[in-house]
Amino acid sequence: MAAQPVNRKIRTAVIPAAGLGTRFLPATKAIPKEMIPIVDVPMIQHIVEEAVGAGIENVVLVTARHKEAIENHFDFNYELEDSLDKKQKQDLADVSRKIGKLCNLISIRQKTPMGLGHAVLCAAPIVGDEPFAILLGDDLIDSKIPCTRQLIDIYEAHGGSVVGVMEVAQSEVSKYGMVGGKMLNPRLMHVDRLVEKPKPADAPSLFAIPGRYVLSPSIFQCLRETKPGKGGEIQLTDALQLLAEREKLFAYVYEGVRYDTGDRLGFIEATLAFALRRPELAEGVRAIMKKHLSEKPQGERK
Ligand code: G1P
Numbered sequence: 001m002a003a004q005p006v007n008r009k010i011r012t013a014v015i016p017a018a019g020l021g022t023r024f025l026p027a028t029k030a031i032p033k034e035m036i037p038i039v040d041v042p043m044i045q046h047i048v049e050e051a052v053g054a055g056i057e058n059v060v061l062v063t064a065r066h067k068e069a070i071e072n073h074f075d076f077n078y079e080l081e082d083s084l085d086k087k088q089k090q091d092l093a094d095v096s097r098k099i100g101k102l103c104n105l106i107s108i109r110q111k112t113p114m115g116l117g118h119a120v121l122c123a124a125p126i127v128g129d130e131p132f133a134i135l136l137g138d139d140l141i142d143s144k145i146p147c148t149r150q151l152i153d154i155y156e157a158h159g160g161s162v163v164g165v166m167e168v169a170q171s172e173v174s175k176y177g178m179v180g181g182k183m184l185n186p187r188l189m190h191v192d193r194l195v196e197k198p199k200p201a202d203a204p205s206l207f208a209i210p211g212r213y214v215l216s217p218s219i220f221q222c223l224r225e226t227k228p229g230k231g232g233e234i235q236l237t238d239a240l241q242l243l244a245e246r247e248k249l250f251a252y253v254y255e256g257v258r259y260d261t262g263d264r265l266g267f268i269e270a271t272l273a274f275a276l277r278r279p280e281l282a283e284g285v286r287a288i289m290k291k292h293l294s295e296k297p298q299g300e301r302k
Contacts, residue, residue, distance in 0.1 A: 010152050010214060011058055012126070013051040013133040016119040017044065018064035018110040023262060032067045034137050036267075039274050039281070043261055044070055045099065047135050052102050054148035056133060060123045061107040071107055076100040115233025121223040129217045131155065134236075136211025138263075140270050143256025150254045151214040154188070160248025161219070163191070163240065164212035166258055173203040177237035179251045180204020181244075189251040191244050196230045196237035207251055209237070210258050219243050 021033025028036075034044035048059055061070060077096055084093035110122045120134060133148050141147040141164075151162045165179055180193035181204075193204040213236075222242035229235040243249055259273070260266030275285045 008130055009055075010131050010133060010155065011056065012060060012130060013054075013056040013058070013135055013148065014060045014062065014120055014123040014127065015044070015047055015051070015135050015137060016062045016110075016116060017067060017070060017137055018062050018113065018119055020064075020113075023264070024267075030066075032070055034067075035069050035073065038140065038261065038267075038270050039278065041274075042073060043140065044137055045073065046140055047137050048074070048102055048105075050141065050146045050148055051133065051135055053146040054133065054152055056103065056148070058104045058106060058126075060126045061105060062110050062119045062122050063107050064110055064113070067107075071105065074099060074102060074105045115228070115231070115235055117223050117226055117234035117236040117239050120236055121220060121234070124220040124223075127217065127220075131161075131214065131216050134211075134213040134215065138261055139211035140259040140261050141210070141212065141254065141256045142259070142273070143254065145255070147212050147254045147256050148214070150256075151212060151252060154250060154252045155214045158188075158248070158250055160250050161215045161240075161243060162213070162250045162252050163209045164254040165189070165207040165251040166210055166253065167206050168208045170200045170203070170206065173198055173200055173206065173208065176208035176210065177235075177240070178203045178205065179207050179209065181251065184250075187253040191240075191249040191251050194237050194241045194244065196235045207253070209251075210260075212254065213240075215240075216243070216247055218247055222246070 017034045021028035024033050024036065035042045038046060051059055063070065081093045081096050106126055108122055108126060110119045135148060147164050151164050154162045163179065174197050177194060177196050178198055179189065179191045181189045181191040183189050195202060195204060219239055222239040223234065225242060226234055226239040229238045240249065259270035261270050275281045
């Protein structure tokens, strides 16, 4: 099995952001779902901050029509920042400028929606022949060491591609790409089997991929060879099966808490958890929750 060159620093992350966000309609009718905030920070900013915290310098955003707001968010906003400067609101001006300085953002369009694997392949001309990270925007992972950094550390130590995994209940396996293989230690698996959203009986283990990957550039050739799979789409998980047959692929049980912000309840949970961690909001949020939990519902609004 081919050893991977590990002396190439992982500088680039691909963030697929081309989806229509239909699970969040009507909010996503006119704004990209990635711009919906958790408290006051757009989801995509949380993801980019994880990548930057892991040492990533270049973020390749795979977008679609009507996603310009994301690009604007990571640019400077001269009128806003200048006006805040003039009003002596330096803190707020800095909040805005800091986002513009986070990383080099390069965007490329996925012109036809052909699945996650196809979206990743759209980034190939920008990523080139370097290992890179992938972060999916619907998964927010809260951890001391950014999840992507944990995966890069494994990549560097073991010389192979790595997917982050978490253990899920059997009833949940049909929501995820699932991995199977040989456990090398309680956190690390040498992967030899992957199945996209299997039926419970077909899952190779209970380890699921919640949207974090550090991959060798060979994945691009695997993607080119991958035929449409589940849902008629080119699946990244299917291309990873090919990669696992050609090179080393590991799964690492990352340390951290994952929120499924692509789901309404997961989104509400993330909002509450992140708000409770903000010193200026925590007490107020607790009081509001107490009030609503003890009171009978007051009137109904549709
Ligand atoms: C995608 C991937 C799946 C992965 C999941 C993580 O599915 O295809 O392998 O486990 O993201 O969120 P999606 O949720 O976009 O349908």
